[in-house]
Amino acid sequence: MSPSDFEPRPLDTHKPSSARIYHHMVTGEVIFESDLPFIQRLYDEIPFYPMWARHNRQFLARAVRYMAGNGIRQFLDIGAGLPTGGSTHEVAGEIIPQARVVYVDNDEEAINRARELLQRNQLLDTTAMIDADLREPERILDHPDTRRLIDFSKPVGLLLVSVLPWIPDASQPAALIATLRDAVAPGSHIAMTHVSLQDAGPEIKKQVAAGAAIFADASTPVTLRTRQQFETFFDGWKLVEPGITYATDWHPDQPLDNDDYARPCNFAALGNLP
Numbered sequence: 151m152s153p154s155d156f157e158p159r160p161l162d163t164h165k166p167s168s169a170r171i172y173h174h175m176v177t178g179e180v181i182f183e184s185d186l187p188f189i190q191r192l193y194d195e196i197p198f199y200p201m202w203a204r205h206n207r208q209f210l211a212r213a214v215r216y217m218a219g220n221g222i223r224q225f226l227d228i229g230a231g232l233p234t235g236g237s238t239h240e241v242a243g244e245i246i247p248q249a250r251v252v253y254v255d256n257d258e259e260a261i262n263r264a265r266e267l268l269q270r271n272q273l274l275d276t277t278a279m280i281d282a283d284l285r286e287p288e289r290i291l292d293h294p295d296t297r298r299l300i301d302f303s304k305p306v307g308l309l310l311v312s313v314l315p316w317i318p319d320a321s322q323p324a325a326l327i328a329t330l331r332d333a334v335a336p337g338s339h340i341a342m343t344h345v346s347l348q349d350a351g352p353e354i355k356k357q358v359a360a361g362a363a364i365f366a367d368a369s370t371p372v373t374l375r376t377r378q379q380f381e382t383f384f385d386g387w388k389l390v391e392p393g394i395t396y397a398t399d400w401h402p403d404q405p406l407d408n409d410d411y412a413r414p415c416n417f418a419a420l421g422n423l424p
């Protein structure tokens with residue numbers, strides 16, 4: 151897509167979207183007034199959601215920093231969300247000024263905002279936001295913007311940060327990730343997180359189950375997974391130390407808060423391709 155082709159995608163403002171809600175939890179911004187009742191229900195059921203979301207976002211930045219520090223110069227960020235501080239091109243750009251980033255999302259507001267921002271900041275030579283779905287990985291890999299920006303003979307940094315909960319088992323998430331793995335060069339990295347209740351205390355389990363039911367009602371259903379299920383997504387990848395851990399605990403850059411009861415609800419790991 152050239153800068154002048156940008157046509158905002160039409161929006162359904164009445165149906166809450168996981169992208170807008172997550173963005174609200176990270177930034178506090180209310181994108182549409184019509185999202186407010188849904189947001190309020192989530193606050194009532196999962197009061198720790200904003201903290202969880204910020205910790206997830208901070209993991210993304212640390213993973214990108216790790217990858218860029220290990221020589222990754224091109225990134226495919228799938229389920230990228232609405233642009234906000236600490237986006238992949240900003241974090242990678244601090245280490246690799248000419249880093250290339252292809253963002254992927256299937257949410258209209260995420261696509262519209264990212265395209266507008268990349269265009270306004272004249273970043274389209276090195277970045278793109280493509281409108282595609284993780285459930286169609288070949289479309290992502292073959293997209294003209296992916297082919298323009300990513301050299302598949304060189305290592306790629308794949309980011310699937312908190313997108314897998316939106317992929318039900320019926321869509322075979324492990325096979326989707328395997329398609330991406332088979333397309334990238336040795337030395338590539340992958341970072342993923344996944345909401346889980348496996349290690350959560352009983353009160354948190356109740357809260358998250360109630361929150362998940364709200365999503366199932368009003369937006370996209372969420373799939374919670376165990377550590378073992380999450381681990382299968384790294385098939386063929388060699389996990390970097392400390393392996394599968396909580397997002398807060400992966401290469402932390404600040405002291406861990408042992409009173410953070412949301413901490414066990416988000417598994418995270420980073421792998422590289424031998």
Ligand SMILES: C[S@@+](CC[C@H](N)C(=O)[O-])C[C@H]1O[C@@H](n2cnc3c(N)ncnc32)[C@H](O)[C@@H]1O
Pocket residue numbers: 168169172206207210228229230231232254255256257260282283284285310311312313316317
């Ligand atoms: C919880 S947000 C995570 C945003 C960002 N990765 C982060 O961790 O800060 C999940 C994002 O995944 C996107 N998403 C959900 N299902 C998707 C799919 N099948 N294909 C592409 N994106 C998807 C949503 O629109 C949303 O922007």
